[in-house]
Amino acid sequence: MPKITILSALLLSAMPGLALAGGAARPGGDAPSADRLPVLLVADEVTSWEVGALTILGAYSRATLPNAPVGGGFLTVENGGETDDVLIAASSPTAGSVELHEMQMDGDVMRMRELEDGLPIPAGETVVLEPGGYHLMLRELEGPLVEGTEVPVTLTFAEAGAVEIVLSVGAINASGATGQGMDHGSMGHGDDEDMDTDMDMDMEASE
Ligand SMILES: [Cu+2]
Structure with missing residues (x-):
């Protein structure tokens, strides 16, 4: 138990x-x-990590198409403490860099921006990184993310410090750490390849 x-x-x-x-x-x-x-x-059914007053759980990524330049990272952070925290950085040996992004639909185009000041994790609150919203953006991937594999990621929080977690890579349209349930249907796209193209175009346009 x-x-x-x-x-x-x-x-x-x-x-x-x-x-x-x-x-x-x-x-x-x-x-x-x-x-x-x-x-x-590290429990049997729900893998989670503790650092300071924070609990990280439900960490997953999605398989990427060949030659896709970027991948996403999704997870939930619970702040059980009485001090506000901020997710200020992330890194992974699988990616040249990992950025903190916010994604929003603008008409038919998925736009995202880097969170320059990090992602606030207020005291007593739960912040969800999920497709269509906040996410980790793994850039300069060394190769495609393959379903069934794991991607180690180090998260750095302003107060709690650093913690190494693992993203479980699900299907290309995975919407949860187990690859089932929790279907948010939030992307509004029927074609993931188009989505990746839009994301990449916006990335280039914003730099
Ligand atoms: Cu992004």
């Missing part, structure tokens, strides 16, 4: 009184057992 163990650990660390009580309940002086270590943050 990894999830219950995680919650217990978080509560104990946040409340010294409870931590004392928990310690007293165990035989004195025992070191924490292995099943209480933070490695259990």
Whole structure:
């Protein structure tokens, strides 16, 4: 039961009184057992990462067409703390650079802009990076992103610091980390190749 163990650990660390009580309940002086270590943050069904007060989950990407210059990264960040944070940078060994983008439909054209000041993650709020909205833009891909593979990405937050996560590469039209459900239908395009072309054109036009 990894999830219950995680919650217990978080509560104990946040409340010294409870931590004392928990310690007293165990035989004195025992070191924490292995099943209480933070490695259990990678749970069976929902992979998530913790850094500071932040939880990152639902991280995925989409398979790209051959020669596509860019790929997207999508994930959810929950700020369980009382301090505003900002996602200020991202990087990946799979891409020459990773930018933070915002995407909006403008008529039939998908336009996006780089978030020069980063993506705010307000205290107590959940921010979703998803197709059609905020996203990571992986540029200068070393090769196509292949469904079923994983892309390591390091996220850097102003307050919480850096954390390495993994994007699970789904189908070319994937809309969630598991490749099923959560169908937002947000792109408004029936043809992904056209979409990629529009994205690339706008990228070039904005530089
Ligand atoms: Cu983009």
